[in-house]
Amino acid sequence: MILRRAHLFSRTIPRYVLRPVAPLRTFSRIAQAPNAKDSLPSVSAAMSFDDIQAVLESGPTWSVDSLLPPEKQAPNAPEITSLQLHHLLRLSALPLPKSQEDEEKMLATLADQLHFVGKIQQVDTTDVKPLRAIRDETAAAEAEQTITLETLKDALAKEKVIGKHYKRIQRDVTPIDASDVESWDVLGSAERKQGKYFVVESERPQE
């Protein structure tokens, strides 16, 4: 089964193409981390409790501290400039730093975070399809989700074509009962409103 899946992969996934310019990334001198692709068996045969105990007590396999930036040196992360920080804050609709000190703190935190998450760049993801959502990815499920003419048959059957020289579809004007979705008070939760409008107070922005 695994073989079959691997085969499917190679057929359906475009090969990963290296980009000519690699933008912002963490350069790491750490040796290639253990990867899911190595050939050691993933599951052992049944073991006695004593053997399991001996393995677990013989020492850790890795340290989560390895993800943290070193105390003394600068974190291994792309440098974010003050200009970039302000740009990111504007993108996030968040206020700009109040002081120089505030800004330095923000930059330091961001650098720490980027060191921490930059470790994913050590993972060999050649030919790996991104996992965007947990959903049924089988061919059967995909077929079921696909909208075809058959799915729309009932809706299409309601269309009435009129006209002799200029054939067109006549709109069905029978009112649709949407009371279950339209019966709520749209302005009900708004703090500031004027009549049937939301109120937003803004001066003309610079840009």
Add this chain to the structure above:
Amino acid sequence: MSLFRHARQQIDNLGRYRHLNAFVNVANPESVLARVATAAGPSPTDNVDPRSPNGRLVAIKDNICTTDIPTTAASGILKDFQSPLDATVVRNLREAGAIAVGKTNMDEFGMGSHTTHSHFGATKSQVDGTDRSAGGSSGGSAVAVATGQCWAALGTDTGGSVRLPAAYTGTVGFKPSYGLLSRWGVIAYANSLDTVGILGNDVDSVEGVFDITNVHDHQDPTSLDPTTRSCLPIEAPPPSRTLKVGVPMDYNISTLDPVVRKAWLRSLQLLQKRGHTLHKVRLPATQHALSAYYVLAPAEASSNLAKYDGVRYGSRAEGKDGTPESVLFAKTRGEGFGPEVQRRILLGAFSLSAQAIDNYFIQAQKARRVVQQDFDKVFATLNRLNSSEYGNKTEGVDVLLCPTAPTLAPRLSEIQDQKPLHAYMNDVFTVPASLAGLPAISVPIRVDQAPNSENAEATGMQIIGQYGDDKLVLAVARELLEAAKAG
């Protein structure tokens, strides 16, 4: 004890444990008791189904919408928000006769591991007289359960937010497979990972709530559709079946507290004595799971939280919404969001920006696939989400058993001055199952302590199953707890 007496006691506990700050808002006690009396019926006999939510008090995490109590997500921006609708999971529970007793405290929008990042102040967990972390982000729900302020509680688990609080407070916390419980009416943090979870004092109450809420919801586009559901096992295997229990070596990290390792060994021994076999397994992608998670969750959060501007709902800052010096709504968002939320939005904006998206966001989604493949390799059951052939492989384990957190609940004083990054490390054991959308449960396992020990007494042990094996995971949890009780 009758349902009414249980409820009465739980209402009393609301007052007794108010100082722990487990709730943001509570329902009116008289009307709660009146509803219990109606649900319980005329004969208050002792014969109460341990799994039935009927006439039971359920606490709801404050990011799950309720019409009768405000829904704040513990954020300043929603501090007065009253939802016009009930979340589907709340409706499911109400229809089964459960009564919402209150909304529990949490880390703002679910972002945190200690329930300290709340607009309404931190939740405390008190074990042996010291103030300890309740875990996060569903810390309020966990404390409410642990101190008998409700029968069961709903939480949400994005990267461990139900399991970690359960481990820290000695309760049972279950994160079902992604897509089984509806997220409609649940305030989104990272939608591809967010899962409604359940906390209780035993597996029965948790399973009772799970059975009621595990239904397809057409209003939630990520709810698993009925066709796929029909391929999942409905019942757990018979208790007599010998299970293969996997022991993931990559969870044996250097910062694993020796007490936790001891509890892990004890749990393995208990299961082996019950006739199950132990297998060493390797999940090497575990080492990158945390980094991948902290790219994906903030990125999704920065997108999900973009809608909070105080215009249609939520709180608004005083004065003008936009000036030439600041972006529109920046003032409202700066005042409404707490510091951790702002940090994560900023990090998310970075990993989604044009210059970084390939090396961060897309790379993290690929790393997430590697984590899923890792799990698929070790489980005996094939993953029904990517394999239409339902069945078993010849090799592989049925469940994995590992700790829920590397340490016992830390003291609140210890985490006060911690860098934001340090709190992320608590999720190292819970994040992998979240990335793969797998069912996982944390159960409290006690280890014998030296009398002068400072440590909290229970550690959380985590049982992880293949996608859709929720009933198996619950069954193993029940068996492990029974075995631990028997000694």
